[in-house]
Amino acid sequence: MKIKTQLLELCQRYADKRVLGYKNEIDLIKESIENNDKVSNEEDDSGNSKLLDDLEKNMTYLNDAHKMREQLxxxxxxxxxxxxxxGSLVKTDSITFFIALSIGKVELEGSEYYIISLASPLGQLLKHRKKGDEFQFNDKRYLIKEVL
Structure with a gap:
C-alpha cells in the first residue's frame, strides 16, 4: 500500500533527523568540554559539570532515537x-491513524494522519481492534471503518 510506505518513510526521516540532531549536540558538548579543560582552572569545575549532565542527557536521547529506528x-x-x-493504517469515522511512532499529526498528499505508537495510551486502545469496533478516547467516540 503506497500511503503506508510513504508514512513509514516519513517516520524514518523523523527518526534519522533525531539521531543526527543528538549526534551533533553531543559533538558540540564534547567540544565545549575540551575547550573548558584547556582554559579553566581547577577551582571552577561547575561549567564542565553542567556540560557533562547535558552530555549524559543527550546520550540517553540518542539511544532512544536509535531504538526508534530499530522499532521502524x-x-x-x-x-x-x-x-x-x-504498521496498521486505521481509518475511523473522523481520524486516520498510522501505528508506528509517536509523532502526532502529519499531512501527506492533502490528507491528515496521526502517527502514533502502539505503546501509547491510544495505541493500546486500538491494539487488536478490527473494522466495526468502537472505542472512546478523551470523551470522544470513534468507529473503526477500515484497518489496512
Missing amino acids: KLVRPNLVSETVVL
Missing part, C-alpha cells in the same frame, strides 16, 4: 491484518 524496522507496510497491529 519491524513495521511492514505490505502486511495486511484484520486487527490493529504495528
